[in-house]
Amino acid sequence: MAEISPLQKILPDGLAGLGHNVLTARIEDVVNWSRARSLWPATFGLACCAIEMMAAGGAHYDLSRFGMEVFRASPRQADLMIVAGRVSQKMAPVLRQIYDQMMEPKWVISMGVCASSGGMFNNYAIVQGVDQIVPVDVYAPGCPPGPETLLHAIITLHGMIETGEILRRRATGEGAVQIEQRDGQTASGLAIGGRR
């Protein structure tokens, strides 16, 4: 019986069958390192949290230490969306469109309690958590979070990027909140957010 070479073994699966070896593991490290250190945020300041986000970008806290001082006005040039502020029901489709326009790989930080869960605005006008619309990676608590809290969230995200898989993409509905509708009018267990 002829010996099967490792190359023949991985051919049917392509790159996915390659697994981890010395070469791909190093490439993964370099890619993750560079992604974590050139994370360009899209501007999505919606309320008072945006003031703290600007303060984090200013000289006193200096986001450019992490290579992310350029807040891009175009979502096509951004990797990270910092949702800073309360998201109203009218703003939600806009936010989702901005997120969809961003290139993969992309991440979302939900900054402040209003973006994370609605905060003290538990009413009909405010989306109760932006994770119902887009998949959120890191939540920063506080009302508003100080620049240091935002930096902590960003560094937490850096850790996630550096230990993550470079080719991984979100599955449908992954990272989104499962909303249980209890009014009997709509389907229960509806998944909003993620890629559909």
Next chain:
Amino acid sequence: MGYLEGFAITWRKFARGFVGDDIVTTEYSAGTRSGRHDEKRPKPERFHGRHVLNRYEDGMEKCIGCELCAGVCPARCIYVRGRDNDPADPTSPGERYGYVYEINYLRCIHCDLCVEACPTEAITESKLFEFSFTSREDAIYTKDELVVGDDGRPKRLPWEDWRVGDDEFTSGWVRATAPQGSAAYENRVAWSGELGYGVRAPEAGQASESATVVPGSHGHGHDHAHDGGHH
């Protein structure tokens, strides 16, 4: 040659950034770097950070499960359930204690109304504000995380970034000696002692010349009349 003067100012400021004169950046990096590259700005004394649930000096919990904090909370982020104390092994002095105590930090706006509502100074706020979560479930702190440890210090959870001084000024001292409060409270101890800190020394107040507070100073004023109904 007016534009050259403008450039000169730019370059002078740029050079001073290296020499050290004009550096305004506090290089906070959440523990990923060290030394000068990981500094945190000192917080004000009355900063509202992450809550702690205090205990008396003998180790008993201060919370009596009255749910006033949950009632006053504008964000509805606190969930409390009280339960009767076991007479043989009480958790708190008095009849009841906080059996369940949860705070959702993705709702809390750190307004400190719970601290003001608390009749026993059980819940106060620390100066810790550097924390973040990767899921909504992680943001709900339970009693295990909120109650101070046996040394009276807040529990340093692995996803939080505690530094020296963040656990000072967490008692009823913060509320009772507020500068905007009644002047009658100046120089008077009107709060109960707590585990690890004892009874804190009163602030001299704005009327006094030496309105300074030594951080972590343990007062010995056990002769006050109002001490939260304990002892």
